[in-house]
Amino acid sequence: MKPPPFKYHDPRTVAETVELLARNENAKILAGGQSLMPMLNMRYVQPDHVIDINRVEGLSYIREAGGRLEIGAMTRQREIEYADLVARRAPIVREAILNVGHRQTRNRGTLGGSLSHLDPAAELPLVSAALEATVHVQGPKGKRDIAMAEFPAGYMSPSIELDEMVIGVTLPVWPDGHGYGFVEFSRRHGDFAIVAAAVLLDVEAGGKIKRASVTVGGVGPSPVRCRDAEKALTGEKGAEAAFRAAAETCRTIDAMEDVYAPAWYRQHLATVMTRRAMVAAFGRAANAR
Amino acid sequence: MKDMRKVSVTVNGKSYAREVETRLLLSDFIRHELELTGTHVGCEHGVCGACTILLEGRTARSCLMLAVQVDGANITTVEGIAPSEKELHPLQQAFMDNHGLQCGYCTPGMLTTLIEFLQDNPDPTEHEVRVAISGNLCRCTGYQGIVDAALDAAKRLQGGKRA
């Protein structure tokens, strides 16, 4: 239960970091360490180089620009949890974060770290997908943007090159008064979810749903957008039966099977979690009443 | 060849300087190098919370950090939370009075966790306390005594403001 030997680097800039990534084979970036450190302790990963980016300048910020939220890769989950700006403009992110680990791990854990680790059931990739985030990465050849929908290349594998790193995320903001719901099923509080659902609803005056975003985590290898459910919700007025029918479309999602749960159970949970998240989201929408 | 680094750190108000291997965990640094064995190690992969310390006043699991990462930092361990040799911190006193510990293995992590929590949320509900300690495993008390102690400490720390 001790990390294997490695060469430790603590660069001060992103440019230095990507240069180290490009130059050294079998290197791992150490961000908040709440996933990498256990993996090192258990020797699931045995990097020759650990590049600690905790002293890199300029990667920790939360700001609003052009009607979007911009969050730096090294922004701690706690800072996001306590940021007024996030609570006002993207309250679903705060709601999701309260389910991420525990206070102790949120003090260290980062947004960029969670996205790069890309656990199938992790909350932050899930809300990033629900909000259609853009992930900003930087490599030796410069910066590029990746839409969250394209960011996962497969199970726990982001579609970034070995010499690239995530530097920040831009989150589109929904209109004031939109409804949001984040619901998850886990065995214990703070565990990764077995299945989690994120729902955003834009409800127009009169109570009709104008736009819906329905996303589930923990079902497929990465967050899955439920387009059929979104279509089914659009134009609805919040009837229990409509939510039930929309949620039922999630039963056909291709589901993973592992020691924790068989595929049919994850699909079943997807219908239950999305329905609950829809009800919660509608209840919060300013125009729902 | 071993990858070594110098680490200077302030723990409980005292400065220490050591040269350590870069892969040394902060938990092992605190216990073996600084010989502050109040910080306990239960799982070494971030699950049990026994190793929780306060880093610049914020809780962190010391088994999920490298010693080199705290160079220049300020740390408080369980040894540093009481106001003096003779006096317990109100939270420690509340643990004693409410059967908040039995074997004491989880206690350092419970105390550091709850110190931060009660600063964040000075007047918590029982449910909020239970969520706050959900990342700390106790195999003795069944948690009830710990929850009682935390609620009692909240009252004491507020100077009896709460009825």
Ligand code: FES
């Ligand atoms: S020893 Fe660090 S969390 Fe268990």
Ligand code: FES
């Ligand atoms: S008192 Fe023994 S583990 Fe908590």
